[in-house]
Every structure is written in structure tokens, then in C-alpha cells.
Amino acid sequence: MSRGFVKEDDQEVIPMVPPRADLPEGVTNYVTRIGMKELLDEKEALINEREQLGHHDEKERRIAFNHINAKLQLLTSRINSAKIVExxxxxxxxxxxxxxxxxxxxxxxxxxxxxxxxxxxxxxxxxxxxxxxxxxxxxxxxxxxxxxxxxxxxxxxxxxxxxxxx
CATH class of the missing domain: 3.10.50.30 (Transcription elongation factor, GreA/GreB, C-terminal domain)
Known part of the structure; x- marks a missing residue:
């Protein structure tokens, strides 16, 4: 079906998530132990925020859910690439x-x-x-x-x- 026959209200909003702090390509993502704890705390807070989303307006909830998931994806990538320096x-x-x-x-x-x-x-x-x-x-x-x-x-x-x- 052509996109011309889809109602505007049915179109999913793609969340715009600002990038994390710049880490040039090929540079190791060094973190302190405190820095890693802060990243993990941020991830936990986002997961909690996602779980607490209300059900008042389904479209708004879905947009908020997608926005949090996009932020989680960037954060998880950063956590997975982190190397703790003691x-x-x-x-x-x-x-x-x-x-x-x-x-x-x-x-x-x-x-x-x-x-x-x-x-x-x-x-x-x-x-x-x-x-x-x-x-x-x-x-x-x-x-x-x-x-x-x-x-x-x-x-x-x-x-x-x-x-x-x-």
C-alpha cells in the first residue's frame, strides 16, 4: 500500500536523541571506576523510567518508550565499549x-x-x-x-x- 493512503496519526514518530559525548572513531573508551558506576546508574534510571511510563495516551507512551529505548541503545553501546582504568x-x-x-x-x-x-x-x-x-x-x-x-x-x-x- 502506498504511504499516501496511511493516516497521519498512524505514522510512528522517530525519536531524535542527541549523541553522547564525542569519542573519536578508534579511540578506546577509557573510564574510571566511578565513571563506570555512573554509566550503570544512568542505565538503571532509564530502565526504571521506561517501566514507569503511564498509559494515559498510547501514542505519547509509545513515543516516550521509543525515545528511552534509543537513549538506552546509545548508553549500552558506550558501556559495552568501556575499559576501566584502575x-x-x-x-x-x-x-x-x-x-x-x-x-x-x-x-x-x-x-x-x-x-x-x-x-x-x-x-x-x-x-x-x-x-x-x-x-x-x-x-x-x-x-x-x-x-x-x-x-x-x-x-x-x-x-x-x-x-x-x-
């Missing part, structure tokens, strides 16, 4: 994945502190940056006292490592 196995005197790095920028006396985490965990407001971010890539493998230089259009920005913790 902070205890990292060299304590080098910046690696999971490290909490304290540094100063240039001559500024103010100290900055960020933890290097997986793409799904990253949240600058919480002091967590993705391991694929330019700053994290710049800091990886550095030791206390080392300086890393970020080349910018107008001037270079120098990061001096003051402390490393796990």
Missing part, C-alpha cells in the same frame, strides 16, 4: 588517566585542579576533563615541576605541574 595501577609520580592534577598557568599564582577522566564523565564545572581534551593530552606523562606549553594564536600558555594525586 587509578591504583597508575604511576603515582606521572600524570596519567584518572590523575588529579594541580597546576598553575604562567605567572598566575592561582592553582587549577582537574581530574583526567573518560568522555562521559567530563564536566569542567566539577573539575573533570576528558582524556582526549587538548589540555589533558598536554599534561599526560608530565611529572611534578614539569612545564607543558599550549601553543595559541596570540601567545603560548605555560602549564606548570604542582601536584599529582590519584
Amino acid at each position: 587509578s591504583a595501577n597508575q604511576p603515582p609520580n606521572e600524570v596519567r588517566f584518572g590523575a588529579v592534577v594541580t597546576f598553575k598557568i604562567g605567572d598566575d599564582t592561582k592553582l587549577n585542579q582537574y581530574q583526567i577522566v573518560g568522555v562521559d564523565e567530563a564536566d569542567v564545572a566539577k573539575g573533570k576533563i576528558s582524556f582526549i581534551s587538548p589540555i589533558a593530552r598536554l599534561l599526560i606523562d608530565k611529572k611534578v615541576g614539569d612545564k607543558a606549553i599550549l601553543k595559541l594564536a596570540k601567545a603560548d600558555r605555560v602549564f606548570e605541574i604542582m601536584e599529582i594525586g590519584y
Whole structure:
């Protein structure tokens, strides 16, 4: 039958689900143990939300159900590709994945502190940056006292490592 003979109300709405945090093709999906727990908690919350869907309007319920399933599919894929990195196995005197790095920028006396985490965990407001971010890539493998230089259009920005913790 031609789509021209189908009522508009019978057409299924395809849910638009925003993609998860960017993880470039071929890059391992590293996560901290806390990051993996957050992903699993998010999955459980979505499953619970799906189970709690009301039955008031069948079409709205079906749309919501499909939207949650689409989000679950993306999340499950991310969980299945995750590789937990144990902070205890990292060299304590080098910046690696999971490290909490304290540094100063240039001559500024103010100290900055960020933890290097997986793409799904990253949240600058919480002091967590993705391991694929330019700053994290710049800091990886550095030791206390080392300086890393970020080349910018107008001037270079120098990061001096003051402390490393796990």
C-alpha cells in the first residue's frame, strides 16, 4: 500500500536523541571506576523510567518508550565499549588517566585542579576533563615541576605541574 493512503496519526514518530559525548572513531573508551558506576546508574534510571511510563495516551507512551529505548541503545553501546582504568595501577609520580592534577598557568599564582577522566564523565564545572581534551593530552606523562606549553594564536600558555594525586 502506498504511504499516501496511511493516516497521519498512524505514522510512528522517530525519536531524535542527541549523541553522547564525542569519542573519536578508534579511540578506546577509557573510564574510571566511578565513571563506570555512573554509566550503570544512568542505565538503571532509564530502565526504571521506561517501566514507569503511564498509559494515559498510547501514542505519547509509545513515543516516550521509543525515545528511552534509543537513549538506552546509545548508553549500552558506550558501556559495552568501556575499559576501566584502575587509578591504583597508575604511576603515582606521572600524570596519567584518572590523575588529579594541580597546576598553575604562567605567572598566575592561582592553582587549577582537574581530574583526567573518560568522555562521559567530563564536566569542567566539577573539575573533570576528558582524556582526549587538548589540555589533558598536554599534561599526560608530565611529572611534578614539569612545564607543558599550549601553543595559541596570540601567545603560548605555560602549564606548570604542582601536584599529582590519584
